[in-house]
Amino acid sequence: MTSSSPADGSHGGPDGGARGRGDERLPRPAAFAFSAQTWKEIAHLLVNLPVGIACFVFTLIWLAVGLGLSITVVGLPLLAVGLGCSRFVGRFERWRARGLLAVRIDEPSPLPHPPGSGVLSRLWTRLRDPVGWRAALYALVRLPWSVITFAITLTSLFVAWPVLPWIARGLTHVDRAMVRGLLYPSDELERRIAELESDRGTVVDTAAADLRRIERDLHDGAQARLVALAMGLGLAKEKLEEDPEAAARMVDEAHGEVKLALQELRDLARGIHPAILTDRGLGPALSALAARCTVPVRVAAELPERPAPAIEGIAYFTVSELLQNISKHSGARTAEVELWRADHRLLIQVRDDGRGGATTDGGTGLAGLAERLGSVDGLFVVDSPSGGPTTVTAELPWHHRAGSAGAAVVKGRRRR
Structure with a gap:
């Protein structure tokens, strides 16, 4: 008695039926199907620990040494150098947050260094740097959080990987909040405070x-x-x-x-303060000033109204000092003074056909003028190639206010 085979030609055995059906596949094991952003967040959380340790150790050492030596002449400069390095730490952390956490964050403005400021003034400016101090605080508080995030992420990567994207997203939200809170540049206010303090000095x-x-x-x-x-x-x-x-x-x-x-x-x-300036304004006052100059000076003042008295005084003494420089140092044959209003700014140009070579470097009188104009949100630009001619452009706010708009003068600009 013979036994018949199945009609479809399949053979017995545990997998004979599977081999006979070509349109069916065995199920594949699950894969780590995470998005690119999730992997970036995981990388950020894992890198937190080595970066956090390095930043914490550096910050703790320079703070301890700098504060300990602050009673000597070495401590304060050391603190200033450490704050400058903290700025670089903050820059690195902002770069890491932009690349791995997709946080849109700008860089803070550099520290202001007014022309002619001395060593002590620059040291004091660095010691009061809020960006550096916030970056130092960030480095100190990040280490405990870095240990926690590293442990949770590493454990979840091998034990709880199905929920790892949600864990990583929650942990990095805390990182984003810390970056925004301590490394985000509250730039305009900080820069303005620093400028006002410098201007007050x-x-x-x-x-x-x-x-x-x-x-x-x-x-x-x-x-x-x-x-x-x-x-x-x-x-x-x-x-x-x-x-x-x-x-x-x-x-x-x-x-x-x-x-x-x-x-x-x-x-x-x-x-x-000359009486003619108080009584008649800038035009007549500068004409009287030009009449006493040893070089023939043409004055053209196109001012529909008078600016603020303080601005008038600064403009008058600026032109006065420039004309004195022309008389003493330029070797010029003629000079010109022009004044006009552009929007909410008072613009002054003083030109001469002298030998040139004037500069605001080296603590000269021109540097003092630039500093004085800067104290009221003004600009002072010197264009004086060797051999001449020399053109000095000064720009002042028409009515001085703290926080007035920035200047519009570009080096080399001339009024025709």
């Missing part, structure tokens, strides 16, 4: 220098003449009865000294 220094100049001028000029005048009148009084003619000559000399003293006092008052 500039104004105080300028006022102190002006007071010293006025005191020196009074002591060496008018005061000395008035003392000599008092002594001369005292001698004339003694000679009045015994030698009337000599007394008359001495009174005549004293009269001449009085005139000279009055002239010096008028010049000093003009140096503080």
Whole structure:
């Protein structure tokens, strides 16, 4: 008796039926089907620990050493250097957050360094750097969190991988919050505070220098003449009865000294704030200033109205010092002064056909002018190639306000 085979030709056995059906496949094992962003977040969480350890150790060492030595001349510079390095740490962490966490975050502005500022001023600016201090705080608080995230992520990668995307997303949300809270540049406010503090120092220094100049001028000029005048009148009084003619000559000399003293006092008052500027404004005041210059100066003032009094004073003394420089140093034959209003700004250009080579470097008087204009949100640009001509462009706010708009002068710009 023969046994018949199945009609479809399949053979018995545990897998004979599977081999006979070509349209069926065995089920494949599950794969790590995570998105690219999920893998970036996992990489960020795993890298947190080595980066966190390095940043924590560095920050702890320089803070401990710097604060410990702060009573000496070494500690404060060390703290300043450490804060500068903390800025680089913050920059690296922002770069890592942009690349792995998709956090859109800008870089903070560099520290302001006003022209002519000294070593102590620069040191104090660095020690008050809020960006550096926040980056240092970030490095300190990140280490405990880095240990936690590393342990959870590594464990989930081998034990709880099906829910790892949700775990990674939740952990990195905390990282994003820390980056935004401590490394995000609250840039405008911080920069403005630093600028105002720097400008306040500039104004105080300028006022102190002006007071010293006025005191020196009074002591060496008018005061000395008035003392000599008092002594001369005292001698004339003694000679009045015994030698009337000599007394008359001495009174005549004293009269001449009085005139000279009055002239010096008028010049000093003009140096503080000229009466013509108060009474008639910038145009006539600068014309009177130009008339006293040793170089012929053409003045063109196109001002529909008067700017703020403080701005008028700064503009007047800026042009005054520039014309003095032209008289003393330029070797020019002619010069021009132009003033005009552009939007909410007062623009001044002073040109001469002298030898050129003027610069704001090296603590010159031009650097002082640039610093003074910067204290009221102004600009000061010198274009002076060797051989000339020299063009100095100054820009001031029409009405000075803290936080006024930025300037619009570009180096080399000239008004036609």
